[in-house]
Amino acid sequence: MSLVEQALKKLQETRRAVAGEPRRDAPLGVIREVSAPAAAAIDGAPATPRRIVQLDRNALVQAGFLPPDHKQRQIADQFRHVKRPLLAAALGRGVEPLPNGRMIMLASSLPGEGKTFVSVNLALSMSLERDISVLLVDADVAKPHISRLFGIAGEPGLLEALQDERIDVESLVLPTDIPKFSVLPAGQPIDTATELLASRRMQAVIARLAASQDRARVAIFDSPPLLLTSESRVLAQPMGQVVLVVQAGKTPQRAVHDAIACLGEGKPVSLLLNQSEAVTEAGYYYRDGSYGEYARYGGRQA
Numbered sequence: 001m002s003l004v005e006q007a008l009k010k011l012q013e014t015r016r017a018v019a020g021e022p023r024r025d026a027p028l029g030v031i032r033e034v035s036a037p038a039a040a041a042i043d044g045a046p047a048t049p050r051r052i053v054q055l056d057r058n059a060l061v062q063a064g065f066l067p068p069d070h071k072q073r074q075i076a077d078q079f080r081h082v083k084r085p086l087l088a089a090a091l092g093r094g095v096e097p098l099p100n101g102r103m104i105m106l107a108s109s110l111p112g113e114g115k116t117f118v119s120v121n122l123a124l125s126m127s128l129e130r131d132i133s134v135l136l137v138d139a140d141v142a143k144p145h146i147s148r149l150f151g152i153a154g155e156p157g158l159l160e161a162l163q164d165e166r167i168d169v170e171s172l173v174l175p176t177d178i179p180k181f182s183v184l185p186a187g188q189p190i191d192t193a194t195e196l197l198a199s200r201r202m203q204a205v206i207a208r209l210a211a212s213q214d215r216a217r218v219a220i221f222d223s224p225p226l227l228l229t230s231e232s233r234v235l236a237q238p239m240g241q242v243v244l245v246v247q248a249g250k251t252p253q254r255a256v257h258d259a260i261a262c263l264g265e266g267k268p269v270s271l272l273l274n275q276s277e278a279v280t281e282a283g284y285y286y287r288d289g290s291y292g293e294y295a296r297y298g299g300r301q302a
């Protein structure tokens with residue numbers, strides 16, 4: 001079976017799995033207008049009325065994106081070895097910061113390997129760290145899974161900022177009611193999304209996000225599969241770090257090599273083995289500790 005055939009089969013399996021689990025695909029969030037004082041209490045920004053994404057914590061726990069209370073310590077340990085080197089290299093804590101290291105892309109060779117699942121998990125987990133804020137960017141503009149998940153699919157986002165130079169991308173970032181955790185929706189789907197992601201303007205938009213006044217903000221970019229789309233390769237260019245999600249026992253070795261080759265030489269890449277195959281129900285990930293192995297190479301070791 002060719003890589004593309006395998007990918008299509010995987011995609012169909014994933015669709016079937018999702019169809020059988022309607023709860024996981026139901027939005028976990030909703031947009032709310034909040035008053036000036038309430039808004040200031042959430043993100044510390046000047047007190048003006050604001051629209052925020054109100055997330056359903058119970059639904060996040062049930063969908064496996066947040067640990068249940070009794071698992072918090074175990075999960076914190078589990079994530080530590082994944083996020084620590086990323087954050088160290090991003091913020092220069094204990095090591096030299098990587099250029100653009102606060103821009104972190106979650107990539108994989110093929111669909112269904114867990115990019116979206118891991119990016120939401122990792123972003124939420126990082127936002128729980130002291131002194132760190134996280135922006136989760138839905139850069140999978142063709143399949144804006146995060147935007148659907150958070151109930152912000154109709155909101156202007158990355159695509160609008162790419163289309164119109166007068167739009168400041170930061171103005172489209174939506175705070176959430178989880179402290180220090182914000183999201184940038186993918187935006188309204190359009191036919192030219194791929195060209196837009198590959199455009200010069202994209203570099204400017206990322207540079208703007210990297211220049212955030214909040215120097216302790218990391219941005220996690222969910223992305224399309226590297227081997228099936230060209231926009232993902234372009235997206236990788238301005239990224240300071242790439243986490244390549246590999247599905248344990250599933251992703252063909254050649255696909256991993258090809259994906260790494262797509263990223264170009266010298267790009268700091270971390271491999272994250274995701275054993276989503278072993279997962280039979282939402283949340284199992286936490287019980288099983290199924291993040292598995294983690295390896296870093298490329299660029300400088302953090």
Ligand SMILES: Nc1ncnc2c1ncn2[C@@H]1O[C@H](COP(=O)(O)OP(=O)(O)O)[C@@H](O)[C@H]1O
Pocket residue numbers: 014017018064108110111112113114115116117118145274275276279282283284285290291
């Ligand atoms: N570690 C995991 N634990 C539980 N479910 C997972 C895990 N990784 C992936 N999944 C599930 O597998 C499916 C495919 O993952 P997804 O993140 O959508 O893949 P991608 O974004 O790479 O296409 C989703 O239903 C997701 O919730």
Ligand SMILES: [Mg+2]
Pocket residue numbers: 115116117140145222223
């Ligand atoms: Mg995805």
